[in-house]
Amino acid sequence: MENQNNEHTDYLDIPETIYEILAGNLSGEPLSAEENRLLETWKQTHPANQAIYEQFRSLMERNSGILRGNDRKILFEQIQQRIKTQEAKRQKQKHLAWLSAAASILITLGMFYYFSSNHHPEIKTPTPAAQQIKPGESKALLQLATGEIIPLDARQQEYIVVDSTFEIKNQAHTLIYDTKDSTTKNITYNTLSVPMGAEYKVILSDGTKVYLNSGSGLHYPTGFTGKNREVCLIGEAYFEVAKDTLHPFIVKTGQMSIRVLGTSFNVKAYPTQEQTAATLEEGKIQVTCRGKSYDITPGNQITYNTTNRKTEIKEVDTELYTSWKSGYYKFEQMSLQEIMSTLALWYDLNIFYQNPETKDILFTGRLKRYENVENLLKKFEQTNEIKFIIKERSVTIKKK
Known part of the structure; x- marks a missing residue:
């Protein structure tokens, strides 16, 4: 007799090949005959696979491909892990597991869409005039x-959240974690997502402070156990790491x-940008990139360019890369394209x-x-080189 449990969980073990095919298919890339065959076979393996595919396709069609390459890969991995976690908790309700997985995917996709496009499921605030464009504010999704x-x-x-092992408090645009029982092995993971035009701060259970910039996300445990304290970042964040040798x-x-x-250091790793950078202010960091390790000292920055696959280390004015955390932007001989980005x-x-x-x-x-965008752009216009045309949230730049 066929093992019903295996039949039920086949869709949870999505092969790496399927991830790659899905990413290409959902972004409109032409698939080969073999890729189409593999995708169709996977979709027919279990009803949930077809449901997962349809949810991805529906979201991508509605939002014009907001999720790009790296976003999708990270998202798929998180979804797979989340489905497996839910499956373990629902051993007594296996006949409902695939529905729960599909719902989880919608939640996760909604979260990524939120901080990628500043969409809010309940509050819609149209911006009919340029003067309503305001600087970012403190908001996030947990x-x-x-x-x-x-x-x-x-x-x-x-x-x-308040229970016997830890508590989570939101206070003054800061999410604070406090572990009550450091010996517990019941550690779970949270994700803090900051939309475009926003910022937020989180203090992890070990006391590490993380300042998340606009359009960023952090995946982290509610408490740290084991040899390492590990988090995952998409976007930009400034870290003040609590010492623990x-x-x-x-x-x-x-x-x-x-x-x-x-x-203390800054990390900038937006999937939509070709360069990832880590800039060190204090202490020492060891960066591993493409299988090689580099020791970085204060005042230095390491960058990796995804286009030419080159790694570079250079001495920099760290304030140029960390001043955003202190409420201002400093730039020196920086291109207009980089500033506007x-x-x-x-x-x-x-x-x-x-x-x-x-x-x-x-x-x-x-x-x-935190200055009004119109006042800010006027400062550039005073150079008599460029002019800005603002319409709703679109800014067109032209020569004077």
Whole structure:
């Protein structure tokens, strides 16, 4: 007789090949005859596989491919792990497991869509005029291990979870974790997602402070056990790591693994940008990239370019890369394209260049992070080189 349990759980073990085919298929890339055959075979293996595929396809069609390559790979891995976790908790309700998995996928996709597009499921705030474009604010989405998603903002003063092992409190735009029983092995994982045009701070259970910038997400345990303290980052964050010589702190991104004991550094790893960078202010970090390890000292930055696959280490003015945490942007001989890329994340803007050569104009200066966008852009116009045309959340840049 066929094992019904195996029949039920086949869809949980999605092969790596299927991940790659799904990513290509959902982004509109043409698939080979063999890839089509493998995809169709997988979809027909279990009803849940077809449901998973349809949910992905539906979201991608609605949101015009917001999730890109690295986003999808990370997302698929998280979904697979979440499905397996749910399956373990639902051994007594196996006939409902595939429905629960599909619902979990929708929640996870919704979370990624939220911080990728600033979409809110309940509150829709149209922006008909340029003067309504405001700087970012403190807000985020917290996804608990149960799959529950909790919207957060700076006004909330509340305990989110309180049990015998740990508690989570939201206070003054900061999410605070406090482990009551450090010996417990019942550790679960949370994800904090910050939408475009926002920021948030989290204090992990070991006391490490993480400042999350716009359009970023952090996946972390509610408490640290074992040899290492490990978190995963998408986007940009500034870390103030609590010292613990016996338990290294590790930050994983799509391209780098950063190992520290106690230090302050900035990591910028947006999947939509070709360069990943780690900038060290204090202490020491060891960065592993493409199988090689590099020791980074204060005042230095390591970058990896996904286009040419080159790793570079250089001495930098760290303030240029960390000032956002302190409420301002500092730039020195920086291209307009790079500056506008940063501002687009913070103000949730779409940037267009009427004259491509304007992208390479260099600027030096300092901007207040919380200033009205119109006032901020006027400072660039005072150079008499460029002009900005603002319509809703679109900014077109042209030569004067």
